[in-house]
C-alpha cells in the first residue's frame with residue numbers, strides 16, 4: 001500500500017504507565033488495513049502502537065497483490081511472441097527461466113517493502129512490536145510480554161486460504177497463495193481448485209509461462225461478475241490453452257509419486273504435478289482473545305457495524321478479518337473511516353457503492369457498482385449502454401478489439417454500475433468510480449472531451465449512446481427542421 005507520507009515533526013508517543021504501554025490507538029496487524037490506520041493516525045498526531053506477528057506488509061505485499069501482479073507481468077512478456085506476428089514482427093519463442101521469474105517477483109516485493117517496514121513506521125513515530133497480540137480483557141492487549149492499554153484498538157489481522165475438507169487433500173501436498181510465489185521451478189502440470197480471482201489470474205499466468213493448466217471450479221468461474229464479461233475472459237483463457245472444468249467439484253485427492261490425482265464429483269480423474277488451492281478465505285480470528293474482550297464474530301469474520309465498530313465499543317475491525325470486501329483498496333477506505341471515528345469522533349460509515357474491483361487477467365475485468373443482473377433484480381427501470389472495443393480506434397490499432405464497456409443507468413441518467421472487460425479495463429474503471437462516488441449523471445461522462453485516440457474514449461462512447469435515441473429522434477428532427485426555416 002503506497003499511502004502518502006507527511007512529516008509534521010514529533011507528535012504524541014505511547015507512554016509507560018503502571019507497567020502498561022499506554023497509547024491512543026493500538027493496531028493489530030501490519031497488512032494493508034493496519035498499516036493505513038497506523039500511518040494515518042500517527043501523522044494526525046495520535047500515539048500509536050502497531051503489533052505484527054509476521055512480515056510487515058501482510059498478504060498484499062508478501063503473498064497477494066504484489067507477487068501476483070509481478071508474475072502476471074512476467075507472463076505478459078512470455079506471451080508477446082504469440083501476438084507479435086500480426087504486427088509484422090516475429091519474435092523467437094519465449095524461453096522462461098522460473099528461477100529468474102522468482103527473482104523478479106522477490107525484487108518487486110523488495111522494492112516496495114521499505115514503505116511498509118518497521119524502520120519507516122518507527123520513523124513516523126509508531127511503536128512497532130513484532131509479536132502475536134491477544135486481548136486479556138476488554139481494554140488490554142498483550143504482545144511480546146508487554147501489556148498495551150489503548151483508548152481505541154483496531155483489529156486488522158487479515159485472512160488466510162480456506163482449504164476445503166476434501167478427502168485426501170491435506171495429505172497430498174498442495175500450494176496456496178502463501179507458497180506458489182516462492183517456487184523456483186515452473187510446475188509442469190498445474191491443477192487449480194477454485195475459479196475465483198486467484199484461480200483465474202494464476203491459471204493464465206502459469207499457462208503463459210509454460211505450465212499445462214487445468215482450472216477446476218465447482219460452479220462457474222468469476223461467479224460474482226457479469227456473465228457476458230466473464231465469457232470474454234473465459235474465451236481468452238481457453239485461447240491461451242487453459243483447460244476449464246466448470247460445475248465440477250473435487251470428490252477426493254491423492255498423491256502417487258510425483259503426481260497428484262484428483263477425482264471429480266462426476267467420476268472423472270485428472271492428474272498433475274502440482275495442485276493450487278484457491279477456494280476462498282478464512283478470517284484470522286484464532287488466539288486473539290476475542291471472548292475476553294467481548295468481541296462477537298459471525299460466519300465471515302468479526303462482526304462490525306457500518307462505522308466498523310465491533311461489539312466492544314473501544315475496538316474497531318477492518319480489512320479481510322471482517323469478511324469483506326476482500327481488497328487492499330477496501331482496507332484503506334475502511335482505515336479512513338476508522339480514523340474519522342476514532343480520532344475525530346465523527347460518525348463516518350462504510351459505503352461500498354462506488355468500490356471498484358478488477359480481475360487482472362488479460363483482458364482485465366473491472367466492475368464498479370451494480371452489474372446488469374444486480375440492477376435488474378433491484379426493480380428500478382434500467383437502461384444498458386454498451387460500447388465494444390471493436391468500435392474504438394486505439395483498440396483497433398493495438399489489435400485488442402475483444403471486450404466491451406457496459407454501463408447501467410437508472411432514472412434520469414443515474415449511473416448504477418459499470419462493467420468493463422478489455423485491454424486496460426482496470427485503469428478505465430477509475431473514471432466510473434469517480435462518477436459514481438460523486439453521484440454524477442451519465443451526461444457528465446458523455447460531455448467529457450477525451451484525447452483521441454485513447455481506450456478511455458470507450459467510456460464516452462458508451463455514455464453518449466444514452467442520448468442517441470433522444471438526440472436523433474423525431475423531436476430533434478422536427479425542431480431542426482423548424483429552426484432551419486428561419487435561418488437566412
Ligand SMILES: Cc1cc2nc3c(=O)[nH]c(=O)nc-3n(C[C@H](O)[C@H](O)[C@H](O)COP(=O)(O)OP(=O)(O)OC[C@H]3O[C@@H](n4cnc5c(N)ncnc54)[C@H](O)[C@@H]3O)c2cc1C
Nearest residue numbers: 029031032033053054058059064133158319320326327328
Ligand atoms: C493471490 C492474491 C492476490 C490478490 N490480489 C489483489 C489485488 O490485485 N488487489 C486487491 O485489492 N486485493 C488483492 N488481494 C486481496 C488483498 O491481498 C487483501 O484484501 C488484503 O491484503 C487484506 O489486508 P488486511 O490488512 O486485511 O490483511 P493482511 O494483509 O493479511 O494483514 C494481516 C496481518 O495481521 C497479522 N496478524 C494476524 N494475526 C495477528 C496477531 N494475533 N497479532 C499480530 N499480528 C497478527 C498477519 O501476520 C498479517 O501481517 C489478493 C489476495 C491474494 C491472496
Ligand SMILES: NC(=O)c1ccc[n+]([C@@H]2O[C@H](COP(=O)([O-])OP(=O)(O)OC[C@H]3O[C@@H](n4cnc5c(N)ncnc54)[C@H](O)[C@@H]3O)[C@@H](O)[C@H]2O)c1
Nearest residue numbers: 194195196197198199217218250278279280326358359360
Ligand atoms: N484482482 C484482485 O483484486 C484479487 C485477486 C485475487 C484475490 N482477490 C481477493 O481475494 C479473495 C479470495 O480469492 P479466491 O479466488 O481464493 O476466492 P473466491 O471466494 O473469490 O473464489 C473461490 C472459488 O472457488 C470455488 N470453490 C470453492 N470450493 C471449491 C471446491 N471444493 N472445488 C472447486 N471450486 C471450489 C468457489 O465456487 C469460488 O468460485 C477474492 O474474493 C478477492 O476479494 C482479489
